[in-house]
Amino acid sequence: MAGRIARRGAALVLGALWWCSVxxxxxVSDAxxxxxxxxxxxxxLSLLPVHCVPKSRAAGAVGSDRWWDHWREAWxxxxxLRG
Incomplete structure:
Protein backbone atom coordinates (compact mmCIF):
# COMPACT_ATOMS: atom_id res chain seq x y z
CA MET A 1 0.00 0.00 0.00
CA ALA A 2 2.79 2.43 0.85
CA GLY A 3 4.53 1.62 -2.43
CA ARG A 4 1.43 2.46 -4.40
CA ILE A 5 1.05 5.78 -2.59
CA ALA A 6 4.72 6.61 -3.18
CA ARG A 7 4.44 5.79 -6.91
CA ARG A 8 1.33 7.90 -7.32
CA GLY A 9 2.90 10.75 -5.38
CA ALA A 10 6.04 10.62 -7.52
CA ALA A 11 3.95 10.54 -10.69
CA LEU A 12 1.92 13.51 -9.48
CA VAL A 13 5.01 15.55 -8.58
CA LEU A 14 6.82 14.73 -11.83
CA GLY A 15 3.69 15.44 -13.86
CA ALA A 16 3.24 18.80 -12.17
CA LEU A 17 6.90 19.62 -12.80
CA TRP A 18 6.49 18.72 -16.47
CA TRP A 19 3.36 20.83 -16.86
CA CYS A 20 5.03 23.79 -15.15
CA SER A 21 7.96 23.60 -17.54
CA VAL A 22 5.72 23.31 -20.60
CA VAL A 28 7.19 33.21 -20.43
CA SER A 29 9.69 34.84 -22.73
CA ASP A 30 12.76 34.11 -20.58
CA ALA A 31 12.27 30.33 -20.30
CA LEU A 45 9.16 9.21 -21.62
CA SER A 46 5.60 9.16 -22.94
CA LEU A 47 6.88 7.39 -26.06
CA LEU A 48 8.19 4.39 -24.12
CA PRO A 49 6.32 1.21 -24.95
CA VAL A 50 5.14 0.20 -21.49
CA HIS A 51 2.77 -2.51 -22.68
CA CYS A 52 5.34 -4.70 -24.41
CA VAL A 53 5.82 -8.40 -23.78
CA PRO A 54 8.63 -10.69 -24.89
CA LYS A 55 8.13 -12.16 -28.34
CA SER A 56 7.93 -15.64 -26.82
CA ARG A 57 4.81 -14.62 -24.87
CA ALA A 58 3.15 -12.48 -27.55
CA ALA A 59 0.07 -13.99 -29.17
CA GLY A 60 0.53 -14.45 -32.92
CA ALA A 61 4.14 -13.31 -32.98
CA VAL A 62 6.29 -14.66 -35.77
CA GLY A 63 9.80 -15.75 -34.88
CA SER A 64 12.77 -13.99 -36.43
CA ASP A 65 13.60 -17.10 -38.43
CA ARG A 66 10.16 -17.01 -40.11
CA TRP A 67 9.78 -13.27 -40.55
CA TRP A 68 10.70 -13.16 -44.25
CA ASP A 69 8.37 -16.06 -45.15
CA HIS A 70 5.55 -14.44 -43.22
CA TRP A 71 6.10 -11.09 -44.97
CA ARG A 72 6.27 -12.70 -48.43
CA GLU A 73 3.10 -14.67 -47.78
CA ALA A 74 1.24 -11.56 -46.61
CA TRP A 75 2.44 -9.68 -49.69
CA LEU A 81 -1.26 -14.38 -55.87
CA ARG A 82 -0.68 -17.92 -54.76
CA GLY A 83 2.61 -19.52 -53.68
Whole structure:
Protein backbone atom coordinates (compact mmCIF):
# COMPACT_ATOMS: atom_id res chain seq x y z
CA MET A 1 0.00 0.00 0.00
CA ALA A 2 2.79 2.43 0.85
CA GLY A 3 4.53 1.62 -2.43
CA ARG A 4 1.43 2.46 -4.40
CA ILE A 5 1.05 5.78 -2.59
CA ALA A 6 4.72 6.61 -3.18
CA ARG A 7 4.44 5.79 -6.91
CA ARG A 8 1.33 7.90 -7.32
CA GLY A 9 2.90 10.75 -5.38
CA ALA A 10 6.04 10.62 -7.52
CA ALA A 11 3.95 10.54 -10.69
CA LEU A 12 1.92 13.51 -9.48
CA VAL A 13 5.01 15.55 -8.58
CA LEU A 14 6.82 14.73 -11.83
CA GLY A 15 3.69 15.44 -13.86
CA ALA A 16 3.24 18.80 -12.17
CA LEU A 17 6.90 19.62 -12.80
CA TRP A 18 6.49 18.72 -16.47
CA TRP A 19 3.36 20.83 -16.86
CA CYS A 20 5.03 23.79 -15.15
CA SER A 21 7.96 23.60 -17.54
CA VAL A 22 5.72 23.31 -20.60
CA UNK A 23 3.56 26.24 -19.51
CA UNK A 24 6.66 28.30 -18.73
CA UNK A 25 8.03 27.55 -22.20
CA UNK A 26 4.75 28.58 -23.79
CA UNK A 27 3.96 31.66 -21.73
CA VAL A 28 7.19 33.21 -20.43
CA SER A 29 9.69 34.84 -22.73
CA ASP A 30 12.76 34.11 -20.58
CA ALA A 31 12.27 30.33 -20.30
CA UNK A 32 15.57 28.56 -20.67
CA UNK A 33 17.27 25.30 -21.43
CA UNK A 34 16.23 23.66 -18.17
CA UNK A 35 12.53 24.03 -18.95
CA UNK A 36 13.12 22.74 -22.47
CA UNK A 37 15.04 19.73 -21.20
CA UNK A 38 12.34 18.85 -18.66
CA UNK A 39 9.60 19.23 -21.27
CA UNK A 40 11.46 17.18 -23.90
CA UNK A 41 12.40 14.51 -21.38
CA UNK A 42 8.83 14.10 -20.16
CA UNK A 43 7.54 13.93 -23.72
CA UNK A 44 10.19 11.36 -24.58
CA LEU A 45 9.16 9.21 -21.62
CA SER A 46 5.60 9.16 -22.94
CA LEU A 47 6.88 7.39 -26.06
CA LEU A 48 8.19 4.39 -24.12
CA PRO A 49 6.32 1.21 -24.95
CA VAL A 50 5.14 0.20 -21.49
CA HIS A 51 2.77 -2.51 -22.68
CA CYS A 52 5.34 -4.70 -24.41
CA VAL A 53 5.82 -8.40 -23.78
CA PRO A 54 8.63 -10.69 -24.89
CA LYS A 55 8.13 -12.16 -28.34
CA SER A 56 7.93 -15.64 -26.82
CA ARG A 57 4.81 -14.62 -24.87
CA ALA A 58 3.15 -12.48 -27.55
CA ALA A 59 0.07 -13.99 -29.17
CA GLY A 60 0.53 -14.45 -32.92
CA ALA A 61 4.14 -13.31 -32.98
CA VAL A 62 6.29 -14.66 -35.77
CA GLY A 63 9.80 -15.75 -34.88
CA SER A 64 12.77 -13.99 -36.43
CA ASP A 65 13.60 -17.10 -38.43
CA ARG A 66 10.16 -17.01 -40.11
CA TRP A 67 9.78 -13.27 -40.55
CA TRP A 68 10.70 -13.16 -44.25
CA ASP A 69 8.37 -16.06 -45.15
CA HIS A 70 5.55 -14.44 -43.22
CA TRP A 71 6.10 -11.09 -44.97
CA ARG A 72 6.27 -12.70 -48.43
CA GLU A 73 3.10 -14.67 -47.78
CA ALA A 74 1.24 -11.56 -46.61
CA TRP A 75 2.44 -9.68 -49.69
CA UNK A 76 1.22 -12.41 -52.03
CA UNK A 77 -2.14 -12.58 -50.27
CA UNK A 78 -2.60 -8.84 -50.62
CA UNK A 79 -1.87 -9.08 -54.34
CA UNK A 80 -4.15 -12.08 -54.89
CA LEU A 81 -1.26 -14.38 -55.87
CA ARG A 82 -0.68 -17.92 -54.76
CA GLY A 83 2.61 -19.52 -53.68
Missing amino acids: LRLAL GVLEGAVAAGGWG RRSRG
